[in-house]
Amino acid sequence: MSKEFVTGNDVYGWFQYGAEEVHEKRNYLNTINVYPVADGDTGSNLWMTLRAMAEKTTRKTAFNSMLYEISQSGLANARGNSGIIFAAYVNALALEAVPYEKIGVSDFAKIAYSAVNGMYQAIDKPVEGTIISVIKDWAAFLVQNHHKYPSFIEIFNDAQEIVAQSLDKTKTQLEILRKNNVVDSGAAGFLLFIQGINRFFSSEPLHEVYEEETITNTVEEHHTQEIIPFRFCTTITMELEPGMIKTGFTDRIKAELRGYGDSLLVTTMEMKLKIHLHTNTPELVVETLRQHGRIRDQMVDDMELQSRITHNRISPVGILTDSIGDLSDELVLTQQIPILPLGLLLDDLIYLDKITIQHKQLFDRMKTSAQHPTSSQPEPGRIAQFLQWSAEHFESLIIITVSSKMSGTHVAIAQEAKRLQNQGKKITVLDSKLNSGAQGLIVKAAVVARARGLSHEEIVALVEERITKTKIYVCLNTLEFAAKGGRVPNSVGKIGNFLGMRPIMSIDAEGKGTVFGAAFSQKGITQKILKLVENAAKSGGVDEYCIVHANNLALALEYKTKMREIIGKDPAYISEISSVVAIHSGPGSVAVCLTKK
Numbered sequence: 395m396s397k398e399f400v401t402g403n404d405v406y407g408w409f410q411y412g413a414e415e416v417h418e419k420r421n422y423l424n425t426i427n428v429y430p431v432a433d434g435d436t437g438s439n440l441w442m443t444l445r446a447m448a449e450k451t452t453r454k455t456a457f458n459s460m461l462y463e464i465s466q467s468g469l470a471n472a473r474g475n476s477g478i479i480f481a482a483y484v485n486a487l488a489l490e491a492v493p494y495e496k497i498g499v500s501d502f503a504k505i506a507y508s509a510v511n512g513m514y515q516a517i518d519k520p521v522e523g524t525i526i527s528v529i530k531d532w533a534a535f536l537v538q539n540h541h542k543y544p545s546f547i548e549i550f551n552d553a554q555e556i557v558a559q560s561l562d563k564t565k566t567q568l569e570i571l572r573k574n575n576v577v578d579s580g581a582a583g584f585l586l587f588i589q590g591i592n593r594f595f596s597s598e599p600l601h602e603v604y605e606e607e608t609i610t611n612t613v614e615e616h617h618t619q620e621i622i623p624f625r626f627c628t629t630i631t632m633e634l635e636p637g638m639i640k641t642g643f644t645d646r647i648k649a650e651l652r653g654y655g656d657s658l659l660v661t662t663m664e665m666k667l668k669i670h671l672h673t674n675t676p677e678l679v680v681e682t683l684r685q686h687g688r689i690r691d692q693m694v695d696d697m698e699l700q701s702r703i704t705h706n707r708i709s710p711v712g713i714l715t716d717s718i719g720d721l722s723d724e725l726v727l728t729q730q731i732p733i734l735p736l737g738l739l740l741d742d743l744i745y746l747d748k749i750t751i752q753h754k755q756l757f758d759r760m761k762t763s764a765q766h767p768t769s770s771q772p773e774p775g776r777i778a779q780f781l782q783w784s785a786e787h788f789e790s791l792i793i794i795t796v797s798s799k800m801s802g803t804h805v806a807i808a809q810e811a812k813r814l815q816n817q818g819k820k821i822t823v824l825d826s827k828l829n830s831g832a833q834g835l836i837v838k839a840a841v842v843a844r845a846r847g848l849s850h851e852e853i854v855a856l857v858e859e860r861i862t863k864t865k866i867y868v869c870l871n872t873l874e875f876a877a878k879g880g881r882v883p884n885s886v887g888k889i890g891n892f893l894g895m896r897p898i899m900s901i902d903a904e905g906k907g908t909v910f911g912a913a914f915s916q917k918g919i920t921q922k923i924l925k926l927v928e929n930a931a932k933s934g935g936v937d938e939y940c941i942v943h944a945n946n947l948a949l950a951l952e953y954k955t956k957m958r959e960i961i962g963k964d965p966a967y968i969s970e971i972s973s974v975v976a977i978h979s980g981p982g983s984v985a986v987c988l989t990k991k
Contacts, residue, residue, distance in 0.1 A: 397546040397595060399496045402460030404594075406453060409464055412590035413444035414600055416583050421786070423586075424704065427579040429524065429570050430475055430657050430672065431622050433697040434704025436579035438783065439474030443481055444587070446471030456495040461488045469663040473693060474627065476525050476580025478670045479513065480587075482661040483529055486512025499549055503540035507533040518648050518658035523567025525580035531560035532588070547595045554592055557585045624655040624672035625698045626749070628679055631691040634665045638687075643667075647686070654679050666690065672697070680750040684743065694735075694749045703730050703787050711850050712788030713840045714780075716772075716803050717747040718796035718974060719826070719833035720942045722967035729841040734780045736796075736803060736974050737770035744770060747974045753945045756973050757981045769974040771803040777810045781821075790820035790850045794837050794857065797905030798825045822854050824861075827905030830975050831942040831987035832866035838938070838966060839989070860989055863937075865930070867910065867923045868899040868985040869949075898922060899979070920953070923986055927960055930990055939988035940966045944976040949984045957986065 397404075416423070416437065423437025447468040454460040465481070465488035472481035489512065490505035491497070497505075510530050514520050535556040536549065543549035564578040565571050571578060634643065644660045647669065651658055655673030662668070667687075673679055676694050683689055708730055715721075717735040726733065735746040738756075741763055745751035760767065772780075784791055793811065798804035808823045815821050826833045839860050843853045896919045900910035913919040930936050939957065943950040950968050958964055971985065979985075 396544070398544060399498050400457060400502070400546055401496045402454040402456050402458075405457060405460045405464065406448070406451070407594040408591045409444060409448040410590075410600065411594040411598075412587035413441065413448045415586040415590035415593070416441045416444055418601070419582075419586055423579045423583050426574075426576040426582065427704075428574050428576060429568055429578060430521075431627070431697045431701060432705060433622075433627070433695070433700035434787075435474060435695065435700055435783070436476050436583065438786070439477040440480065440580065440583040442779070443468055443472045443474075443477035447481075447484070457497050458488070458491045458494050461491045464488070466663055469661065469666070469668050470631065470691075472668065473629065474695075475657055475659075475670065475672075476583060478629065478659050478661070478668065479517065479525055479580065480529075480584065481668075482516040482659065483509060483513040485661060485663060486510075486516075499543055499546055500540045502546070503533075503536035503549075507537035509533070516659050516661035518652065518660070519656070521568070523564045523571065524578045525584050527564065527567070528557055528560045528578075528581040528584050532557050532584075547592075550588070550592055550595065554585070554588050557588050561585050622698050622701060624657075625674050625696060626672070626676045627657075627695040627697050628655075628669075628671050628673050628676045628750075629691075629693040630669045630680065630683055630689060632667050632669070632683055632686070633688045633690055634662070634667055635687060636665070643686075647683070650682055651679060654682075676746075676750050677752045677755055680745065681755060689743055692744075692746055692750050694746055696733075699727060699730065699732065700783075702727065703732070707787065709844050710789035711844050711853065712784050712791045713837060713844060713853075714784055714791055714793045715833065715837045716795055716807075717749075718801070718803070718829050718972050719794065719837050720831045720940075720969050720971050720975075721834040721837060722969050725838060725841075725967060729838075729845075731837060731841065732780065732784050734772055734777065734803075734807070736772055736801070736972075738767055738973050738977065739770055740767040741765070745973070747972055751973050753970060753973065753976060753981075756976060757945060760977075767977045769801070769977065771801055771806050774806065774810065777806055778813075781807070781810050781814060785814050785819050785821070791822070792840060792850065792853055792857070793821065793823045794826050794833065794840060795823065796829050796833060797827045797901065799827070799905040800829055800907065820850065822850070824854065824857055825905065827861055827903070828864060828866060828901055830866060830868075830971055830985055831940045831969070832864050832901070832985075834942075834969075835864055835938060835940055835966065835987055835989050836860055862903075863990040864987070865926075865990075866901055866985055866987045867926055868979055868983060869916075869919050869923060870897050870899060870979055871982040916949075920956075923953075924956055924960065927957055927986065927988065930988060931960055933990075935991040936961045937989045937991045938966050939986065941968045941984065941986055942971045943968070943984045944971050944979055944981050946982045946984055949982070953984060953986060 420437030420441045424434045427436040447464045450467045451463040465485040468481035472478040486509035490508050510533050561581050655671050657672040659670040714732045737744040795804040811821045811823050843856050898911040902908050941950045
């Protein structure tokens with residue numbers, strides 16, 4: 395069989411087969427993932443990138459048109475460092491391919507080599523010994539040897555051996571790879587992609603349908619752990635205005651973002667810009683980019699948390715929650731609690747709660763925004779990725795959600811969990827009937843029970859019992875924000891504000907928000923809340939409590955001192971509340987949350 399020219403149909407097949415190869419070995423790629431961060435997701439990210447390239451495209455018969463479709467889908471859906479580098483290379487390849495409706499070996503070799511330059515330009519600080527080195531070596535072999543091969547089949551088969559040799563060299567090119575005696579995970583993914591292309595040329599059938607995959611747990615290896623200087627893998631897609639690319643816009647963006655972290659990549663697709671960065675301040679990255687145009691999409695992974703779970707998992711039972719549940723950051727990391735962020739819509743941009751928006755940005759923007767911000771439950775795709783990753787890293791999952799009476803998040807998570815349950819995964823989704831710090835206390839109780847060695851079923855039973863014993867009392871400065879956010883009728887808000895009323899908000903047994911009491915001064919409302927705490931302490935006692943606040947640490951510490959006198963111990967933690975909750979409670983609000991014995 396000879397293949398002197400390739401068309402769009404061939405290119406589509408390349409990516410179908412390449413995606414399948416990566417899919418079947420993704421757990422291996424996750425296991426050897428130690429660079430740039432050992433967060434164990436390179437295989438999953440490459441697979442999701444390739445899967446989008448293969449599935450979220452319109453079939454075209456012309457080589458250039460098909461490659462263009464694939465490149466746009468890849469950049470729109472690329473995930474992770476290696477996924478975005480690979481997508482940037484395919485994008486550069488598509489730009490070089492414009493003249494070719496079908497292409498021969500020599501011309502393909504030339505555009506493959508020319509596209510390497512476009513890939514390097516997208517990366518702020520290219521590091522050799524990674525996927526970029528292997529792609530470069532593959533393209534160099536093609537351009538140096540194309541005259542020896544009349545057919546794609548023969549040259550791609552020999553090029554696979556060159557890729558394998560280049561991959562093996564990565565083990566000695568980077569110190570972190572030498573220390574762990576592994577090859578670069580992203581580069582290994584590229585070899586699998588080339589193997590997939592050669593399977594396509596040999597007319598082997600595709601193996602399986604992705605949706606019917608039975609999830610298997612990732613093989614765990616304990617690599618040498620490196621300090622992670624920048625915690626959040628942040629990927630942003632934004633729209634460009636006409637002329638921006640020609641005026642050096644991408645270089646200016648690189649210069650502005652360089653100080654926020656490392657692993658910076660910036661690449662373009664039509665009138666969109668794709669930015670990838672490892673950073674500790676994703677909210678500042680978004681705030682910076684917001685000044686330059688409309689942000690279309692945000693993806694942020696907690697690499698520190700992922701690394702701990704992947705390489706030092708403390709339990710086969712995963713305890714998950716959503717961002718409404720307020721927990722200390724220390725607890726999240728040490729107890730390995732994956733958190734699904736809700737959305738916060740402000741000025742036509744949906745932020746990721748607790749990640750790409752913090753209290754300072756929220757309250758500053760609320761002063762000038764024409765519309766009061768609103769919350770939105772996580773998109774189905776984000777929920778699917780969150781649960782898929784968790785299901786691959788734990789043997790069973792217990793998911794504790796915000797009250798279903800306050801958000802559609804519980805139902806949305808339960809629907810996606812059902813799909814995984816049908817694949818045989820053990821998942822329990824629990825409605826906390828609470829929010830904020832009260833929901834956080836339930837999550838904390840679950841991880842403490844897990845640490846004591848309780849089974850999945852025993853943890854579920856304990857959580858269900860503690861939900862009925864857990865209360866929240868929220869001290870509001872004003873009813874203004876509760877009324878704007880729809881938590882109380884607007885008429886009640888107006889009357890309360892006119893009278894200077896300071897309400898106490900709580901949650902009833904069904905999980906609905908309710909006004910529990912009120913006072914006309916901070917001193918008065920504090921006395922009422924402390925009286926509620928005293929009553930709880932006298933009628934059986936308080937097992938545990940926490941204090942959460944909206945940019946009011948001083949008042950939170952005041953409550954800590956007084957509650958310690960009543961209960962006899964410090965709070966489990968003090969933390970800031972979710973920004974989604976803060977749009978209803980307003981700045982300065984403080985909540986006391988407790989679980990009775």
